[in-house]
Amino acid sequence: xxxxxxxxxxxxxxxxxxxxxITIVICVFAFVLGLGQQAKVPIAVYSDLxxxxxxDIVEKLNEFPxxxxxxxxxxxxxxxxxxxxxxxTIHLQNEGFDLIIAPDYMEAPVLQNQLTxxxxxxxxxxxxxxxxxxxxxSQVETVLNEAEQHPSFQVHYSNFSxxxxxxxxxxxxxxxxxTLYMVIYTVANGVFHIVIERRNNIxxxxxxxxxxxxxxxxANLTYSFLLGYIQVALVLSIFNFGVGVNFYGGxxxxxxxxxxxxxxxxxxxxxxASISNTPGKFNAYISVVAVPIAMIGGGFWPLExxxxxxxxxxxxxxxxxxxxxxxxxxxxxxxxxxAMIEPISVLLFMTVLLMGLGINFLExxxxx
Amino acid sequence: xxxxxxxxxxxxxxxxxxxxVDQVNFYIEPGEIVGLLGPNGAGKSxxxxxxxxxxxxxxxxxxxxxxxxxxxPTKLREILGVVPQEIALYGDFTARENLEFFGSVHKMPKKLxxxxxxxxLKQIGLEHxxxxxxxxxxxxxxxxxxxxxxxxxxxxxxxxxEPTVGIDPQSRNHILETVKQLNQExxxxxxxxxxxxxxVEYLCNRIYIMDKGRIIASGTKEEIKSILSSEKIIVVKFNxxxxxxxxxxxxxxxxxxxxxxxxxxxxxxxxxxxxxxxxMNLCDQYKVVLNSFxxxxxxxxxxxxxxxxxALRN
Numbered sequence: 001x002x003x004x005x006x007x008x009x010x011x012x013x014x015x016x017x018x019x020x021x022i023t024i025v026i027c028v029f030a031f032v033l034g035l036g037q038q039a040k041v042p043i044a045v046y047s048d049l050x051x052x053x054x055x056d057i058v059e060k061l062n063e064f065p066x067x068x069x070x071x072x073x074x075x076x077x078x079x080x081x082x083x084x085x086x087x088x089t090i091h092l093q094n095e096g097f098d099l100i101i102a103p104d105y106m107e108a109p110v111l112q113n114q115l116t117x118x119x120x121x122x123x124x125x126x127x128x129x130x131x132x133x134x135x136x137x138s139q140v141e142t143v144l145n146e147a148e149q150h151p152s153f154q155v156h157y158s159n160f161s162x163x164x165x166x167x168x169x170x171x172x173x174x175x176x177x178x179t180l181y182m183v184i185y186t187v188a189n190g191v192f193h194i195v196i197e198r199r200n201n202i203x204x205x206x207x208x209x210x211x212x213x214x215x216x217x218x219a220n221l222t223y224s225f226l227l228g229y230i231q232v233a234l235v236l237s238i239f240n241f242g243v244g245v246n247f248y249g250g251x252x253x254x255x256x257x258x259x260x261x262x263x264x265x266x267x268x269x270x271x272x273a274s275i276s277n278t279p280g281k282f283n284a285y286i287s288v289v290a291v292p293i294a295m296i297g298g299g300f301w302p303l304e305x306x307x308x309x310x311x312x313x314x315x316x317x318x319x320x321x322x323x324x325x326x327x328x329x330x331x332x333x334x335x336x337x338x339a340m341i342e343p344i345s346v347l348l349f350m351t352v353l354l355m356g357l358g359i360n361f362l363e364x365x366x367x368x
Numbered sequence: 369x370x371x372x373x374x375x376x377x378x379x380x381x382x383x384x385x386x387x388x389v390d391q392v393n394f395y396i397e398p399g400e401i402v403g404l405l406g407p408n409g410a411g412k413s414x415x416x417x418x419x420x421x422x423x424x425x426x427x428x429x430x431x432x433x434x435x436x437x438x439x440x441p442t443k444l445r446e447i448l449g450v451v452p453q454e455i456a457l458y459g460d461f462t463a464r465e466n467l468e469f470f471g472s473v474h475k476m477p478k479k480l481x482x483x484x485x486x487x488x489l490k491q492i493g494l495e496h497x498x499x500x501x502x503x504x505x506x507x508x509x510x511x512x513x514x515x516x517x518x519x520x521x522x523x524x525x526x527x528x529x530e531p532t533v534g535i536d537p538q539s540r541n542h543i544l545e546t547v548k549q550l551n552q553e554x555x556x557x558x559x560x561x562x563x564x565x566x567x568v569e570y571l572c573n574r575i576y577i578m579d580k581g582r583i584i585a586s587g588t589k590e591e592i593k594s595i596l597s598s599e600k601i602i603v604v605k606f607n608x609x610x611x612x613x614x615x616x617x618x619x620x621x622x623x624x625x626x627x628x629x630x631x632x633x634x635x636x637x638x639x640x641x642x643x644x645x646x647x648m649n650l651c652d653q654y655k656v657v658l659n660s661f662x663x664x665x666x667x668x669x670x671x672x673x674x675x676x677x678x679a680l681r682n
Contacts, residue, residue, distance in 0.1 A: 011460055366423065
């Protein structure tokens with residue numbers, strides 16, 4: 001088995017371009033999309049509300065880490081979004097708010113979510129105040145502020161998927177998302193060796209050698225796994241030690257948490273190899289599969305911003321969803337690996353299922 | 369040296385409703401070279417794949433000294449080398465690296481493997497080119513290395529599937545000599561398939577001809593040729609080409625297998641047939657002059673075409 005592994009790494013050393021390019025692409029995209037979001041996005045606001053209330057809302061909005069909210073006159077605010085000076089203009093009204101959004105603004109659902117929560121709280125407070133006589137309002141306001149600072153109930157969001165609340169980190173999102181997405185191509189590149197070797201009869205040579213079929217598969221799959229793992233470890237290390245991205249103390253756990261995901265991707269690639277008759281088809285199918293599973297699995301944006309229930313339901317079939325859950329769990333949410341049994345189990349189940357089907361189909365094809 | 373006979377008994381392979389191989393029986397004894405001939409789609413490659421334990425038969429057995437190879441392929445795999453029709457090598461490895469890798473998967477001890485690599489490189493004439501990447505080799509060099517890989521573990525049986533396809537005459541000659549030498553010096557038993565009849569005629573002691581999944585003829589070269597011994601092949605040359613004359617020749621019941629090759633026309637007639645008066649009459653009738661004629665012994669190719677037909681195969 002070691003001789004097959006050795007030969008694969010020697011071949012990689014002779015043709016390292018694809019591995020290096022994918023690694024660079026992950027780093028560049030994760031850096032640009034993640035760290036590029038350090039600068040706050042300017043957002044214009046104009047309001048029909050009272051000045052005090054408007055200032056209150058904008059002050060609260062400015063606590064939102066990704067954007068800078070500024071109040072303008074209606075005409076100026078609309079001109080800014082028309083001219084592309086800002087991506088969003090918010091129109092605050094008594095009954096709600098309107099968002100005027102540039103077509104390429106990706107954070108709209110997040111902003112809307114944030115605004116709805118905030119707007120509701122402030123409007124509720126305003127309504128409470130207005131229900132009291134003018135002379136009592138300052139007294140009531142003091143009580144309300146006191147209650148806000150020292151609430152009767154402390155609410156903590158503790159699970160990794162946060163059904164009610166939504167915590168995320170733009171840098172980790174783009175880093176993990178792009179890494180998990182692009183590593184599919186690297187792992188598939190490893191499995192591509194099997195496709196090519198079956199095509200040019202090297203596989204037959206191995207089959208009739210003294211080496212067992214189990215060892216041949218094991219060596220090839222181990223190579224694909226290691227190829228992906230080395231790439232993920234390399235990228236995460238660059239961002240942890242070089243770029244200084246905050247892993248919230250979960251860097252080592254992230255390196256472990258990615259293992260079940262990579263096993264699942266190896267199995268997925270084997271399954272795709274088993275249903276593709278030519279190397280060209282294999283590459284095409286990998287691309288056709290990789291992009292959607294990254295999109296529906298939260299590789300490109302947080303799943304929490306997806307409002308469609310159907311899309312949320314479909315995300316459960318994507319290995320990237322569980323990969324992201326695992327990585328977010330052990331970093332941002334500070335969970336131990338033992339608390340990650342659910343996504344690990346699902347990924348291992350997918351691994352067994354896809355690997356079983358894939359190898360079975362490949363062996364059946366060999367008999368044709 | 370091969371000590372055990374390899375036998376194929378009632379071997380069949382069915383794909384859905386298509387019988388690719390149908391009740392094939394043959395054997396190869398130690399030290400023999402056996403030719404397996406057949407047109408495209410005859411079932412040769414499927415038969416070879418079953419013998420080399422790559423695919424399982426639908427029915428029948430492959431026996432090595434009465435040991436069932438289908439149930440337990442290990443014993444055969446240790447003593448079998450296969451030279452596939454395609455170049456099954458790593459293009460990004462050198463010849464030496466390819467040999468080292470494929471030798472290692474045969475679990476050869478390191479010291480022995482090192483020695484064998486030197487021997488094999490000499491055998492295939494690549495001892496001075498072993499440091500080049502295979503992707504930079506010529507077609508002939510790749511073919512020779514393709515054979516070399518199968519020889520590393522000194523197999524007692526060697527299956528060669530069209531090993532000389534698409535190479536120059538020098539490399540082809542070298543391969544044929546290597547095969548002959550292997551058989552004579554190492555007593556390696558070889559199953560050889562090719563579309564080049566002269567190669568099979570030169571190398572093989574016995575021949576099997578397959579068509580439509582079945583063995584349709586078998587025996588020594590002489591026995592195979594004797595299938596046409598009651599007939600003779602006549603090759604005639606006319607002063608000019610006449611389509612009407614050729615059509616007339618084809619319609620003659622006394623003549624068979626009429627074919628035209630450039631200015632020559634050949635046909636088969638029964639040994640005791642006096643075909644000359646007929647030929648002269650036809651020449652007069654179509655105003656064509658007979659320049660020469662020659663009586664030839666049937667070749668292996670004649671027998672092959674006689675048995676499998678001249679119609680084009682897909």
